[in-house]
Amino acid sequence: MFGLNKSSLFSDTKKLEREIDGFVDILSEVGLVFKSIVPTYLNHSANGKFEEMVEKVKEMESKADKITKEVEHTLYEETLIPDARSDVLRLLEHMDELIGMYQGNCYHFSIQKPNFPKEFHEDLIELTETVVNCVEALCLTVRSFFRDIKTVRDNAHKVTFYEKESDIKFSSLARRIFDSEMPLDQKMHLRYFVEKIDRICDQAEDIADEVQIYAIKRSV
Amino acid sequence: MDISIIIFLLGGLFLGWSLGANDAANVFxxxxxxxxxRFKTAAIVCSIFVILGAIISGSGTTETLGKLGAINALPGAFAACVAAGVSVYLMTKAGLPVSTTQAIVGAIVGWNLYTGSDTNIRVLITILGTWVLCPVIAxxxxxxxxxxxxxxLxxxxxxxxxxxxxxxxxxxxxGAFGAYSLGANNIANVMGVFVPISPFTDVSISNFFVFSSKEQLFLLGGLAIAVGVFTYSKKVMFTVGNDLLKMSPVAAFIVVISHSIVLFLFASQGISNFLQSINLPSIPLVPVSSSQAVVGAVIGIGLLKGGKEVQWSVAGRITIGWFTLPVIAALISMILLFILSNIFNLTVSF
Structure with missing residues (x-):
């Protein structure tokens, strides 16, 4: 009635809620797959399991892209959350970039096949775990932005904590790589991979900062 | 109906139009x-509920204005309405958040002064008191x-x-409640002065339902407000919306509901009777300013947030309006009454 169809408004809302939740789930799942991909690559890069996992990340990335487009269309067509629409879309785009960074890392491993000596495996796996924990904390921050803005700050603080941890681990690993006896080209090649993994944390921290600003804007 | 009656009623209809054009923005x-x-949704809901509010609950505030001064000739009522309309226009141009309420009260007092009729000081003080109370309560x-x-949340x-x-x-x-309250509270500004001299007669439908002359006047006034909503309020709504954009939609809802409650309180015969029945002081049924209720509510929220965002200059401008607008309206009313009675030889009072 009067252009405000109540049932359609609430069903659109529920559908969008599910889609946004699904999008955050994908980011979280991609992280978990990435956490397994690095040890899989380091230990069993010869068998097909690694490529299978890369393919899985690719599929999840496409699914996330599709959701972003659908959410964008619905938000604008139905003129939903006019006051926070641009913030939500920017947030989804930046999270999508994060998924892209995971995917990019997987491709680089798959194409360039970096040769990490055994002595660096543990450090690289630890760095990867910290990065994934950082993104997990970001997922919590984003979920609280949508449902419980009071806890945004606490979760964003965890993102910052893991980002610092990741910086420490990156510096330590990079230093060890350059202190080793490997040829310079290999050192630089490995440093490139370590740096690319660490950059995921930087992006996650930037997004967490954004979310904190959006949460302040959202407060009643 | 005599053509002159229609011309005189146009004064009130103009006031109604301007009320719809400006005050609908306070609601939606x-x-x-x-x-x-959507604007279309807002305009339809606003119009329906303004008319309902005016017809169902518009009597209380109209009686109070009648006690202040019962204008007993159509040319006199016309002069009062035009004086109110012109003074609101002038003050709005000067950037003061004024209301038709204050203007019509000034214009009625102007008529009293010009015709030598008594002004009920007790009623006047009650009305002035509610102007202060309205933004405070909101x-x-x-x-x-x-x-x-x-x-x-x-x-x-x-x-x-x-x-x-x-x-x-x-x-x-x-918004629907706000529109109902606006119609109930402010219809007195638009049609109140015409009630004692209504050109309409009661219409009985199958001896079951009587559509009184007062209700017919209120319907006409309500329709004028609705025309104002549809023809001119869109621009004002977008201006208000953009000005208040810093406010979240939830806070905007709180402002609208607070404004609506205040307007309803000062128009509801039922609440007034209930308070009297439990030996509490009854609420005077007085037309109050919709814009000032909104500003009061916005300031209230601003104070809760620490007071940094409160624009005290707006509060200051409201206070200036309480004094200047009725005086200007009274003066314009007297000038118009002089012109009507001396140049056009019209009877402005009996």
């Missing part, structure tokens, strides 16, 4: 300006609602999209 401005509710109600809503942890859907519905319902 934020919702439409922030695109939470502010207090807004503070209460704001605190309750904020705590409730923090506990409920609603998804941003679910909250958006609820807020849209709430804004529409609050």
């Amino acid at each position: 401005g934020t919702a439409v300006g922030t695109r939470m509710v 502010g207090v109600i807004a503070m209460g609602f704001f605190t309750i809503t904020k705590n409730y 923090l506990r409920r942890k609603l998804h941003i999209l679910r909250l958006d859907a609820y807020t849209r519905t709430a804004l529409l319902l609050a």
Whole structure:
């Protein structure tokens, strides 16, 4: 009635809620797959399991892209959350970039096949775990932005904590790589991979900062 | 009906149009300006409920204005309405948030002074008191609602999209209530002066329902307000919406509901009777300013947030309006009455 169809408004809302939740789930799942991909690559890069996992990340990335487009269309067509629409879309785009960074890392491993000596495996796996924990904390921050803005700050603080941890681990690993006896080209090649993994944390921290600003804007 | 009667009624209809054009924005401005509710939806709901409010609950405030001064000739009522309309226009151009209420009161007092009729000082003081009380009560109600809503939302942890859907519905319902209250409270400004000299007669439908001359006047006034809503309020709504954009849609809902409650309180015969029945002082039924109720509510929320965002200059301008607008309206009313009686030889009082 009067252009405000109540049932359609609430069903659109529920559908969008599910889609946004699904999008955050994908980011979280991609992280978990990435956490397994690095040890899989380091230990069993010869068998097909690694490529299978890369393919899985690719599929999840496409699914996330599709959701972003659908959410964008619905938000604008139905003129939903006019006051926070641009913030939500920017947030989804930046999270999508994060998924892209995971995917990019997987491709680089798959194409360039970096040769990490055994002595660096543990450090690289630890760095990867910290990065994934950082993104997990970001997922919590984003979920609280949508449902419980009071806890945004606490979760964003965890993102910052893991980002610092990741910086420490990156510096330590990079230093060890350059202190080793490997040829310079290999050192630089490995440093490139370590740096690319660490950059995921930087992006996650930037997004967490954004979310904190959006949460302040959202407060009643 | 005599053509002169229609011309004289046009004064009131003009006031109604301007009320619809300006005050509908207080009810639906934020919702439409922030695109939470479509203009067409807002205009239809606003018009229906303004008319309902005017016909069902418009009598109380009209009686109070009648006690202030019963204008007993159509040319006199016409002069009062035009004086009110012109003074509101002048003050709005000067950037003061004024209301037709203050203007019509000034214009009626002007008629009293010109014709030598008595002004009921007790009623005048009551009316002046409500002007001060209106933004204060709106502010207090807004503070209460704001605190309750904020705590409730923090506990409920609603998804941003679910909250958006609820807020849209709430804004529409609050807007409907606001429009009803606006019609009930402010119809006296538009048609009150014509009630004692209504050119209409009671119409009986199958001896079951009587459509009184007063209700016919109120319907006409309500329609004029609705025309104002449809023809001119869109621009004002977008201006109000953009000005208040810093405010969240939930806060906007609190402002609208607080404003609506205040207007309803000062128009509801039922609440007034109830308070009297339990030996509490009854609320005077007085037309109050819709714009000032909104400003009061906004200031109330601003104070809760620490007071930094409160624009005290607006509060200052409201206070200036309380004194200057009635005086200007009274002066213009007297000048118009002089012109009508001395140049056009019209009877402005009996």
